[in-house]
Amino acid sequence: MSDKIKCNDFFDCTKEDCPAYGSENANCWLIDDTRCRDAGQDNFLAKADLCLKCPVFKKNMDQDAMEASCAMLARQFTEARRALHERDRELESISMEMAIGLSEVFEALKLIAAGDPHVRLNEDSSLELIVKLKQMVNRTAENMGEMVDMTHEFAMGLAEHFDVLHRVSTGDLDARVQGESAVELLESFKTVTNRMIVSVKEEIDHRQQVTRDLQVSEERFRTFAENAPIGITIMKPDLTFAFINPTFTKMFGYTRADIPDKPTWFKKAYPDKAYREKAIAKWETYRGKTARIGEVQPITLEVCCKDGLKKTISFGTVVMENGRHFVTYTDITRQARAQEVLKESEEKYRTLIDNIQDGVILIEKNRFLFVNEAMARMTGYPVAELIGMDFSRVIAPEDVQVVVDRYRRRQAGEDVKRNYECRLQHKDGQTRLTASIHVGIISYQNRVVTIGTVKDITDRKMAQQERRKMAEKLQRSKKMEAIGTLAGGVAHDLNNILSGIVSYPELLLMDLPDDSPLKGPILTIQKSGERAAAIVQDLLTLARRGVATMVTVDLNRTVTEYLESPEFTKLVSFHPRVTVESRLSDDLLNVSGSPVHLSKTIMNLVSNAAEAMPEGGKIIVSTENRYVERFIKGYDEVIEGEYATLTVSDTGVGISPKDIEQIFEPFYTKKVMGRSGTGLGMAVVWGTVKDHKGYIDLRSGEGEGTTVTLYFPVTRNHLPEQTDKSSVDSFMGNGQCILVVDDMPEQREIVSAILNRLGYTVVTISGGEAAVDYLKDHTVDLMVLDMIMDPGIDGLETYRRVAAFKPGQKAVIASGFSETERVRSLQRLGVNEYLKKPYTLEKIGLAIKRTLAD
């Protein structure tokens, strides 16, 4: 035994739980459950193969060992065969179980496949596989059942919804999804569907209501449209007529068959091509305005009816929401014609009112409601300004109270004078017009207003006054002439008679001794004769009218000589409380006349003035040069020209208007009889002035004194002794060229003569425009420019135009008036010399000299 080896030693095995590890005989392969090399221990054949190849087995092999090994192999083989038999039986049993189980599963799956979800298998089986398969089949069937149930649930729900929706679609709006479901989606579906049906139902109900309302409305419209007094059409967007009411057909004669569409209507309604194009253009113009829905823009056109008759139609178009045009047709032919007639009538009325010469006014509440052009012209206000203006503004202030009072009383219902005259005030505030007013109260547009006509009678009134004055003057003149002739005749005879009374006393006195008692009475006869002769001389003055000897007279000298005469001294002695002052113009121009008569005139005026002041006072005797540029209205009418005036004014009792009328009549006297006055004094004054081609201006009022101004035409003839050679030399010219611009030929001649005399070269022109033209081509050293030239531009405007192209042109301005704003305007332009007419050689000479020297 000693050559045998232990397997654990040989293999350095440390597996102590191996049965061979502690075996003494070392026959490891014979021992069951050895752990040798771990592999193949459970496999008899593998283990035997392992042992037969094991080095230890080979080492230790001997007979005993062989026997023992064979015995072991026999035993193990037997055990293995038995075990194999048992396994065969077992496998047979499993196969059977498998076949039965699979059969059941197959059947079940077959049913499931057929759609039966209720299949269930007995899950008992000896085979776990079968058990598992059955369980799976059952789970599948259950799941399928749930799915089928769910599918059914959906199908049912879907079917019900389908049914309900079908019913709704057929009009059953009361249909509702009723079925309840555990499926949330179906419940929500039901809610939505039912809500939708409710909404649809409400909408349908609403629409039905709207439809019903629309039907009612349409019915109303139809009733209205068919019975409307105006034509109505509805036109579709495609321009065909959807509706034409009976009135339209009645109005025009056209039916829908006649005018199926708009183009046809236009052709028939407006057969004239030009008018049709005009109508279309008008519609096009208005289309923009009517494009907005609901807006109406009426237009008027003339439509040709079916029978050819033409009617004036007012169209009203409304665009409806559906794009249709609702058009109304109103026949306004009668109104249009009436309006045309009215317009013609209004034009006639307007033409009449605006062209009549009398003002026409309507007044309401003190204000002009209407005025015509004539009223505007009369007052100077434009019509627009007058409308709304208080009427009292055009009444002259002196008449406002009366006119306004009458208006107020008339408004209050009083019977007030309807025709009267009053004065109007022009807008310029100066011009006064006399108007004849005729007023009354009328109803105008349901209002109570005052209507009136205003006739400008200024010219008529002036003409009347003029005629009256002329008649008075004529009468006075005739009277004076008649009395003069009578007086002349009487004087001629009396003069012859008086020559004896005046001459013989002088002869008798020469023969009588100084102490003769007859000397006194004869002296009285002589003085009486001389006084009578003086009266006769006055009578002869009146009788000798127009034949007075004319010489050049200096009125200043005549006045001075009178004031130094014994007659004046005597007069003053009679009137000790009267003072006499003379204001004589230094450069007074001469007049042509009779010194004796002029002296007598001065004496008579001064004497009358003294007589007019029994309580004393002041007499002023004055002279001056006056240039009358415009007609002066006074006692006489003084015409334009140059005058030397003699004025005698007093502060006496004045003369009443009645006495003024007669004051120049012979033998008319207010003086105390026997004291003084023959009643011929003022008659002599009148006759003298007339003989001198002069004029008398007499201004007086009772208690306000009297001023008598006598206008004598001037002459430029000089008294030999008045010429002052040395003074003339100081303002002589030196051939300079002077342009004289004056509208009066006499003035141009006078100035021309004076300037020639002073050594100037003179050019004369009669108007401003001509002067401007002249100066465009000529140059002058100085202009003598008349201020007022009528017609044509005045001195200021002339100078302005000249200065425009000849700045700094020297000029002297001349005028018969005092300085005015226009004169001052000229002075601002640089024309500093202002020459007051009438001219004197010295004044004009000095003015020109100064201006040329500047």
Next chain:
Amino acid sequence: MAVEILDMVGMKCPQPVLKIAVKATEMNPGDILEVVGDCPTFERDVRVWCQRLKKTFLSILDEGAGRKRIQILFE
């Protein structure tokens, strides 16, 4: 009154019910719809459908082999 026949043999649920639902829209009151089917749940499905949609489950005839003939009355 008319009798309409709807053959649904071979159809699996829920096809028969959906077919019936569609067909029902053509039916008038008093009409009878006769349906034939072999789906295992056919009878039950038709009954539930009639109950849900207020139709009358008039009659049922088992023709064997799973085939059933059912009459539905529409009111």
